Amino acid sequence: MKNYTQKGDVITVAAPAAVTSGKLVVIGSLVGVAQKDAANGADVPIVTEGVIRYAKVSALAIAVGDKVYYDSTNDQLNKTASGNTLVGIAVVPAANPSPTVEFKLGATTV
Structure with a gap:
């Protein structure tokens, strides 16, 4: 197919800030996990599909099916949308x- 450019499970983007391998990268509505360290503006491959284990608010129970939100200030997940x-x-x-939660990467409409 002439207009196919890449598979999409890993996308290379310009790092919006210095990033560390394994950390979430958020660029507008695009969310992924950095595969390597990168300086601000440098190319970094981010994983955009799959199940990821990530730090969460320790004093928070999360059930299967709960939406999880990224608090970039504290670099952890929670259930707070605001x-x-x-x-x-x-x-x-x-x-x-507990220190972490496993979640399926990607936004949901439900």
Whole structure:
């Protein structure tokens, strides 16, 4: 196909700030996880599909199916939409307390 450019599960973008491998990268509505460290403006491949384990608010229980939001100030996930970015849906329950949650990367419309 002449207009196909890439698979889409990993997309190379200009880093919006210095990024560290394994950290979330949010550019508008595009959300992914950095595959490598990159300086501000440098090309960085980000994973845009799959299940990711990421830091969460420790004192927060998250159930399978809960929407998870990224709090960029504290670099962790929570269930609070206000002021945060929707990044996916929990696929494994995370107890209170626990340090991480596994979530399917990608926004949801439900």
